Amino acid sequence: MALTVTEKILARHSGRERVVPGESIWVDVDILMTHDVCGPPTVDIFKREFGENARVWDPDKLVVLPDHYIFTKNHHANRNVRLLRAFAQEQSLPHYYDVGTPRYKGVCHVALAEEGFNRPGSVLIGTDSHTCTSGAFGLFSTGVGNTDAALIMGTGKIWLRVPQTMRFIFEGTLPPYLMAKDLILAVIGDIGCDGATYRAMEFDGEAVYALSMQERMTLTNMAIEAGGKNGIIAADQVTLDYVRARTDAAFETVFSDTDARYHSEYRYDVSELEPVVAKPHRPDNRASVVEVAGTHLDRAYVGSCTGGKLEDFKAAANVMKGREVVIDTFIVPATTEISQALHTTSIDGTSLWDVFELAGCKMGQASCAACLGGPPDTFGRIPGSEAVISTTNRNFPGRMGSKQASVYLASPLTVAASALSGVITDPREVLV
Amino acid sequence: MQPIIRGLAYVVGDAIDTDQIIPAEHLVYSLKKPEERRLYGRFALSGVPVGGQGLPEGYTPFTDPDEYQSRFTFIVAGKNFGCGSSREHAPFALTEAGAQVVIAESYARIFFRNTIDGGFVIPFESHEKVNDRIRTDDELELDTRIGQLRNHTTGQEFLLKPLGDVADILRAGNVFEYARQSGLIPVA
Numbered sequence: 001m002a003l004t005v006t007e008k009i010l011a012r013h014s015g016r017e018r019v020v021p022g023e024s025i026w027v028d029v030d031i032l033m034t035h036d037v038c039g040p041p042t043v044d045i046f047k048r049e050f051g052e053n054a055r056v057w058d059p060d061k062l063v064v065l066p067d068h069y070i071f072t073k074n075h076h077a078n079r080n081v082r083l084l085r086a087f088a089q090e091q092s093l094p095h096y097y098d099v100g101t102p103r104y105k106g107v108c109h110v111a112l113a114e115e116g117f118n119r120p121g122s123v124l125i126g127t128d129s130h131t132c133t134s135g136a137f138g139l140f141s142t143g144v145g146n147t148d149a150a151l152i153m154g155t156g157k158i159w160l161r162v163p164q165t166m167r168f169i170f171e172g173t174l175p176p177y178l179m180a181k182d183l184i185l186a187v188i189g190d191i192g193c194d195g196a197t198y199r200a201m202e203f204d205g206e207a208v209y210a211l212s213m214q215e216r217m218t219l220t221n222m223a224i225e226a227g228g229k230n231g232i233i234a235a236d237q238v239t240l241d242y243v244r245a246r247t248d249a250a251f252e253t254v255f256s257d258t259d260a261r262y263h264s265e266y267r268y269d270v271s272e273l274e275p276v277v278a279k280p281h282r283p284d285n286r287a288s289v290v291e292v293a294g295t296h297l298d299r300a301y302v303g304s305c306t307g308g309k310l311e312d313f314k315a316a317a318n319v320m321k322g323r324e325v326v327i328d329t330f331i332v333p334a335t336t337e338i339s340q341a342l343h344t345t346s347i348d349g350t351s352l353w354d355v356f357e358l359a360g361c362k363m364g365q366a367s368c369a370a371c372l373g374g375p376p377d378t379f380g381r382i383p384g385s386e387a388v389i390s391t392t393n394r395n396f397p398g399r400m401g402s403k404q405a406s407v408y409l410a411s412p413l414t415v416a417a418s419a420l421s422g423v424i425t426d427p428r429e430v431l432v
Numbered sequence: 433m434q435p436i437i438r439g440l441a442y443v444v445g446d447a448i449d450t451d452q453i454i455p456a457e458h459l460v461y462s463l464k465k466p467e468e469r470r471l472y473g474r475f476a477l478s479g480v481p482v483g484g485q486g487l488p489e490g491y492t493p494f495t496d497p498d499e500y501q502s503r504f505t506f507i508v509a510g511k512n513f514g515c516g517s518s519r520e521h522a523p524f525a526l527t528e529a530g531a532q533v534v535i536a537e538s539y540a541r542i543f544f545r546n547t548i549d550g551g552f553v554i555p556f557e558s559h560e561k562v563n564d565r566i567r568t569d570d571e572l573e574l575d576t577r578i579g580q581l582r583n584h585t586t587g588q589e590f591l592l593k594p595l596g597d598v599a600d601i602l603r604a605g606n607v608f609e610y611a612r613q614s615g616l617i618p619v620a
């Protein structure tokens with residue numbers, strides 16, 4: 001029977017020949033990821049259910065990445081990191097990336113890729129809704145709560161309902177003023193915040209395979225913003241090159257059968273798309289940049305697992321080089337690796353870091369920072385009724401801090417162009 | 433799962449995301465320590481913009497200021513309740529505040545899973561939109577066995593969707609008990 005890549009991975013991890021959408025199955029987990037917000041309560045449940053002296057099912061498969069509330073004086077937040085540290089020590093976890101050490105990474109989803117944990121054909125579960133990001137590497141990944149994670153910690157298994165798959169095919173050549181962020185905002189605008197609920201979102205087509213791994217991750221990252229269970233892009237040579245450079249672990253690539261059955265199919269010619277934003281207060285509240293051009297802004301933010309990767313900063317720096325921002329603009333690299341790369345990557349002899357500093361941006365440390373509001377002293381957190389344009393993934397009320405704020409989601413190109421003018425600006429106006 | 437649940441309704445709109453259910457700044461409290469965990473009850477649904485708090489009138493907090501327990505047993509919502517983050521603190525906060533049931537037109541999947549697997553509020557789905565036919569403070573009674581909902585304030589009745597295969601986990605209590613019963617976790 002013909003299967004989609006998602007169905008095939010789930011079948012292989014449940015010891016079956018095939019699975020049918022709708023059935024609930026127990027699935028073997030290859031990697032479990034947790035972080036400082038959901039890690040400590042997961043550990044509490046793990047111990048409640050499996051005993052104070054319980055051991056995790058396989059320390060080599062548990063990845064713990066503090067990233068959310070890192071650079072804050074909030075003592076509850078700091079306590080969470082201490083709890084993770086103690087657990088990592090107690091269980092002798094090899095993959096713990098502690099704050100304040102050279103191992104510290106930053107935002108979990110990008111770190112998983114950089115550290116070689118995203119392996120094609122595998123099953124990766126995380127206590128974070130954007131765990132779907134890892135699907136860019138041709139694997140099944142989804143976010144769960146603490147209870148499910150605690151069950152995995154004890155048994156290595158999760159029950160999953162096999163999702164139907166929706167297929168999104170992008171054809172044509174991406175124009176220089178568009179990024180993966182525009183593609184995914186267009187999809188979410190078309191199908192809505194619940195348009196893919198319970199389903200897999202498979203991305204395909206020449207325009208997808210022309211993207212770098214970082215840009216592919218932007219697509220799968222926002223599958224959850226349409227309610228999707230997982231986002232997935234089957235592996236190709238670009239994927240294999242990326243993964244091979246970062247891990248020696250064995251893996252097996254998996255592809256959809258050509259006659260696999262899909263719930264639905266959407267086709268886009270990327271050369272006909274336009275730069276888009278999601279207006280306050282929902283990721284599906286789409287408008288073209290042209291429609292909202294001129295809207296007053298107080299702040300701009302470039303960061304997060306969605307829009308804080310090296311390619312996002314390259315795009316923003318291309319727009320900002322030799323110019324100055326006129327509103328408060330925050331630059332937050334997702335990981336320490338990206339932060340270092342900002343110093344070593346340059347345009348016309350100036351490092352990206354210097355481009356941003358010379359443009360007058362405020363530079364932050366690798367972490368989630370204001371993407372999810374957080375404690376009041378969080379870098380870039382929105383304090384009041386500001387209008388903000390951001391490369392992040394969510395703009396529900398209060399997501400980046402104050403409930404009174406208005407957040408527009410956009411590509412790094414659009415955010416950078418808007419930071420220069422203080423109003424929403426089409427990147428085509430500044431790209432030469 | 434109690435067969436009959438009776439109590440007051442608290443009505444909200446569509447796309448109540450997890451940041452509205454429990455704003456991110458509150459996620460730092462311990463879920464174990466009693467003096468901290470009750471704060472989740474205090475701040476449950478505090479992120480909903482005030483005009484949308486307790487429809488149709490709004491401006492009714494789910495938990496009164498300085499209280500830790502809500503007087504509402506039922507949360508009645510529109511589409512895509514619980515969208516957004518995977519934080520289990522969201523169903524936990526509702527339960528900690530004293531809520532027992534959510535009735536929504538549809539749910540985001542991680543929130544739905546969390547309520548079932550953790551044994552928190554019971555997530556019922558309505559066949560049609562009901563959050564415009566029930567008002568905050570209406571008195572409701574639900575027969576959880578058959579999904580029959582009666583609004584004692586208006587006399588209206590609704591039949592909710594069956595819980596489906598997740599009812600096995602609900603009956604077991606949570607996913608751990610379910611896993612023990614299915615032999616996945618050895619019983620000591």
Ligand code: SF4
Nearest residue numbers: 107304305368371372
């Ligand atoms: S950067 Fe934002 S979306 Fe990504 S993991 Fe952190 S808080 Fe979540």
